[in-house]
Amino acid sequence: MFRNRLLALLLAVCCVAGLSCAAAAAEVDCDSVYCFSAEDFSGETPIAGICITSLPDKKVGSVMLGSRILVPGDVLTAEQAAQMTFSPRLTEFDIFDSGDLELCFGSSESALADIQSRAAEILHDGKFPLLLGGEHLVTLGAVRAMVEKYPDLHIVHFDAHADLRDDYLGAKLSHACVLRRCHDLIGDGRIHQFCIRSGDRTEFEFAAAHTEMHKFDFTGLAQLTEQLCASKVPVYLTIDLDCLDPSCFPGTGTPEAGGVSFLQLLEAIRTVTKANIVGADLNELAPTLDTTGVSTATACKVLRELLIALDKGWPGFQV
Ligand code: MN
Ligand code: MN
Numbered sequence: 001m002f003r004n005r006l007l008a009l010l011l012a013v014c015c016v017a018g019l020s021c022a023a024a025a026a027e028v029d030c031d032s033v034y035c036f037s038a039e040d041f042s043g044e045t046p047i048a049g050i051c052i053t054s055l056p057d058k059k060v061g062s063v064m065l066g067s068r069i070l071v072p073g074d075v076l077t078a079e080q081a082a083q084m085t086f087s088p089r090l091t092e093f094d095i096f097d098s099g100d101l102e103l104c105f106g107s108s109e110s111a112l113a114d115i116q117s118r119a120a121e122i123l124h125d126g127k128f129p130l131l132l133g134g135e136h137l138v139t140l141g142a143v144r145a146m147v148e149k150y151p152d153l154h155i156v157h158f159d160a161h162a163d164l165r166d167d168y169l170g171a172k173l174s175h176a177c178v179l180r181r182c183h184d185l186i187g188d189g190r191i192h193q194f195c196i197r198s199g200d201r202t203e204f205e206f207a208a209a210h211t212e213m214h215k216f217d218f219t220g221l222a223q224l225t226e227q228l229c230a231s232k233v234p235v236y237l238t239i240d241l242d243c244l245d246p247s248c249f250p251g252t253g254t255p256e257a258g259g260v261s262f263l264q265l266l267e268a269i270r271t272v273t274k275a276n277i278v279g280a281d282l283n284e285l286a287p288t289l290d291t292t293g294v295s296t297a298t299a300c301k302v303l304r305e306l307l308i309a310l311d312k313g314w315p316g317f318q319v
Pocket of ligand 1: 284
């Protein structure tokens with residue numbers, strides 16, 4: 001499978017706290033913005049805060065992660081992000097942008113160590129780590145930190161790809177191997193995969209023995225969420241945005257036909273966040289691969305709705 005790709009890396013780590021927002025507030029005209037969560041909004045909440053001040057308003061640096069070259073790319077300006085992502089619900093809690101990580105050139109292990117360290121710092125502070133990535137390998141750094149605090153961690157994984165290879169072109173640290181490396185840490189029966197529609201034979205054989213894989217869509221997610229809620233186990237949610245159909249999300253390195261719609265993903269997010277989600281990431285946005293900006297706008301909407309959904313699922317938001 002041809003998977004060599006150039007990607008822009010957008011990596012920021014937000015920790016999401018309780019109240020007393022320190023994020024910059026901006027006046028946004030609510031009426032001009034379509035709000036997916038409008039049913040939850042009384043219309044009486046003061047319009048003040050925005051969510052995606054966490055996205056940098058400057059270009060991110062180049063990094064090399066594994067064998068793949070990640071190039072700098074334009075990411076959203078705060079103004080664009082506000083226009084694309086505003087929701088009154090987001091005025092009810094805080095999002096703290098802990099900044100872009102400057103990752104080491106040429107060493108995946110070093111980059112992962114930096115990601116793990118930042119995630120551990122956020123967890124140590126009792127906050128909720130949310131990582132935004134290009135490269136899906138960021139998940140491994142976060143999960144390494146998560147299992148230190150939550151040894152019984154489960155992972156819910158939305159992706160077009162199984163990401164279960166033992167190695168990819170000889171590299172054990174690759175987006176194509178990231179869930180396999182997570183399995184090395186947490187073991188059998190704790191990785192729950194959805195929307196999978198691409199992988200090699202060994203990956204599907206591995207999944208049959210070691211993970212719970214649901215192909216093509218979110219069938220089974222509601223039942224899984226009931227189980228996760230009943231057991232109250234900590235859950236890490238990793239969303240590879242290429243689970244979406246390329247017709248609505250072409251800005252990604254390995255688009256796969258036959259994906260889910262934005263509304264299906266939104267419904268899935270609202271479902272799974274009823275579980276005890278303790279950390280999450282959104283990854284594989286490659287803005288430079290979609291010059292129309294549609295993919296970036298879609299990623300912002302997913303991020304916004306994820307934050308709003310987590311409000312119901314994570315006690316930290318209730319503080
Ligand atoms: Mn993928
Ligand atoms: Mn992936």
